[in-house]
Amino acid sequence: xxxxxxxxxxxxxxxxxxxxxxxxxxxxxxxxxxxxxxxxxxxxxxxxxxxxxxxxxxxxxxxxxxxxxxxxxxxxxxxxxxxxxxxxxxxxxxxxxxxxxxxxxxxxxxxxxxxxxxxxxxxxxxxxxxxxxxxxxxxxxxxxxxxxxxxxxxxxxxxxxxxxxxxxxxxxxxxxxxxxxxxxxxxxxxxxxxxxxxxxxxxxxxxxxxxxxxxxxxxxxxxxxxxxxxxxxxxxxxxxxxxxxxxxxxxxxxxxxxx
Numbered sequence: 001x002x003x004x005x006x007x008x009x010x011x012x013x014x015x016x017x018x019x020x021x022x023x024x025x026x027x028x029x030x031x032x033x034x035x036x037x038x039x040x041x042x043x044x045x046x047x048x049x050x051x052x053x054x055x056x057x058x059x060x061x062x063x064x065x066x067x068x069x070x071x072x073x074x075x076x077x078x079x080x081x082x083x084x085x086x087x088x089x090x091x092x093x094x095x096x097x098x099x100x101x102x103x104x105x106x107x108x109x110x111x112x113x114x115x116x117x118x119x120x121x122x123x124x125x126x127x128x129x130x131x132x133x134x135x136x137x138x139x140x141x142x143x144x145x146x147x148x149x150x151x152x153x154x155x156x157x158x159x160x161x162x163x164x165x166x167x168x169x170x171x172x173x174x175x176x177x178x179x180x181x182x183x184x185x186x187x188x189x190x191x192x193x194x195x196x197x198x199x200x201x202x203x204x205x206x207x208x209x210x211x212x213x214x215x216x217x218x219x220x221x222x223x224x225x226x227x228x229x230x231x232x233x234x235x236x237x238x239x240x241x242x243x244x245x246x247x248x249x250x251x252x253x254x255x256x257x258x259x
Contacts, residue, residue, distance in 0.1 A: 038218040043225060046218035053207065058226050061192050061204040064120050065234075068127025069188040076132050076184070077177065080139025084173070085165050090140070101133040106194060113199035123195040123203065130191035131184035138180035142173025178242035185234050193227055 020040045026032070027039035034042050047054060083090045083097075105126055112122035146169055196205025204223045211219035 035215055035217050038221050042218045043221045046216075047222040047225065050219055050222065054204075054222060054226055057202060057204045057207045057223075058230065060120070060202045061123075061189070061196065061227070062230065064123035064192040064196075064203065065127050065185070065189045067120075068124040068192065069131050069185050071124075072128045072131035072135060072184060072188065073181070075128075076135030076180075077139055080136040080173075080177075081143065081165070081170070083136065084140035084143025085161075085169065094140075097133060097136060105129050105191060106198070109195050109198045112195070118199050118201055120200070120202075122199050123192045123205075126191040126195035127188035128191075131188040134180045134184045134187065135177070138176040139173055142176030143169045145176075146172060175242075175246045178238070178246050182235055182238045182242065185238055186231050189227065189231050189234065 024039050024041060027037060032039075038046070079093070083093055108129065109122055109126055112125055116122055116125070143165070192203065193205040193208075196203030197209045198205075200206050204227055208220045208223035211217070211223065
């Protein structure tokens with residue numbers, strides 16, 4: 001491993017550690033009260049003190065996120081294929097999708113609570129709503145990138161529209177699809193936390209709201225840290241999946257560095 005590659009791997013950790021050190025030093029230097037802005041050490045102490053509660057609430061948030069995201073992947077890919085494969089479907093459905101995505105999801109959560117009650121269902125639906133649109137758009141965009149010349153050649157060779165879609169369109173849209181998953185899963189996590197803070201009695205969102213109402217700011221920040229860690233780990237997992245399945249379409253910085 002070259003020095004440049006080692007530096008690339010170490011940079012995220014160096015930036016995080018540097019930010020935490022500056023944060024801690026600022027809290028000590030300016031004597032910031034912990035009910036306004038707790039220091040990293042106070043947040044870490046709170047995470048250890050409430051580790052069992054954080055673990056249970058984090059598991060609930062992860063559950064609602066994964067379920068909502070899974071439904072969004074299935075529905076988003078199917079609808080994206082329909083929109084991308086048919087210009088008529090695109091003209092008819094895309095304006096509805098734009099309007100649907102423009103509705104603030106926070107405003108929808110109270111309605112979901114009225115319909116389904118307090119619990120996991122509103123969080124799952126909110127996660128689905130936030131993750132659905134990026135998947136649909138990216139899959140449809142990937143299918144729309146098929147060159148007309150390629151389609152003409154394949155049709156002249158006897159390929160049907162279905163053959164072009166299955167053998168060229170869908171494989172060609174995979175880089176767009178997997179790229180959308182990294183965005184959609186983090187949005188699904190945000191949706192779950194937002195819904196839990198409004199209409200749930202369990203989950204990280206509920207824990208943060210409860211901690212804030214008790215002026216336990218270190219615990220509220222501990223919830224934020226847990227959400228951030230979950231988001232990073234999930235993002236990295238899907239980035240690895242993307243690299244595994246679409247390595248042929250991904251440009252590596254290592255190549256440029258090594259050339």
